[in-house]
Amino acid sequence: xxxxxxxxxxxxxxxxxxxxxxxxxxxxxxxxxxxxxxxxxxxxxxxxxxxxxxxxxxxxxxxxxxxxxxxxxxxxxxxxxxxxxxxxxxxxxxxxxxxxxxxxxxxxxxxxxxxxxxxxxxxxxxxxxxxxxxxxxxxxxxxxxxxxxxxxxxxx
Ligand code: ZN
Numbered sequence: 001x002x003x004x005x006x007x008x009x010x011x012x013x014x015x016x017x018x019x020x021x022x023x024x025x026x027x028x029x030x031x032x033x034x035x036x037x038x039x040x041x042x043x044x045x046x047x048x049x050x051x052x053x054x055x056x057x058x059x060x061x062x063x064x065x066x067x068x069x070x071x072x073x074x075x076x077x078x079x080x081x082x083x084x085x086x087x088x089x090x091x092x093x094x095x096x097x098x099x100x101x102x103x104x105x106x107x108x109x110x111x112x113x114x115x116x117x118x119x120x121x122x123x124x125x126x127x128x129x130x131x132x133x134x135x136x137x138x139x140x141x142x143x144x145x146x147x148x149x150x151x152x153x154x155x156x
Pocket of ligand 1: 135
């Protein structure tokens with residue numbers, strides 16, 4: 001088990017030290033800020049969609065911000081998980097990740113959807129530390145707000 005935990009720690013540190021899709025996007029990309037006052041984490045999501053409704057595709061996503069390794073690495077992994085994906089898949093991965101974090105009922109996850117969380121699996125140990133769950137989901141909640149703002153609500 002410790003071997004797996006070491007691997008997970010390495011994945012988290014790798015995303016923290018070398019964050020993916022870091023930067024900013026110009027309008028008309030939406031810009032949405034998220035803040036976790038418990039830890040001081042800040043995430044800004046820049047989201048560009050191509051198309052409309054559930055057919056829309058995440059054509060580009062960038063993250064800026066600062067905070068602990070869990071918040072920043074989770075946001076980095078999130079960009080990898082959603083870039084180039086249709087909104088329907090983005091919502092499915094959002095639900096699945098939040099279910100893994102215990103903040104959304106597993107019933108909300110469609111057992112038939114074939115979602116591979118990839119590197120995000122490395123964050124499953126966070127669920128043992130309730131105070132860090134808010135760090136892990138910050139980027140995702142900010143993404144959900146960005147989807148709302150872009151007219152592709154994450155809640156329906
Ligand atoms: Zn944090």
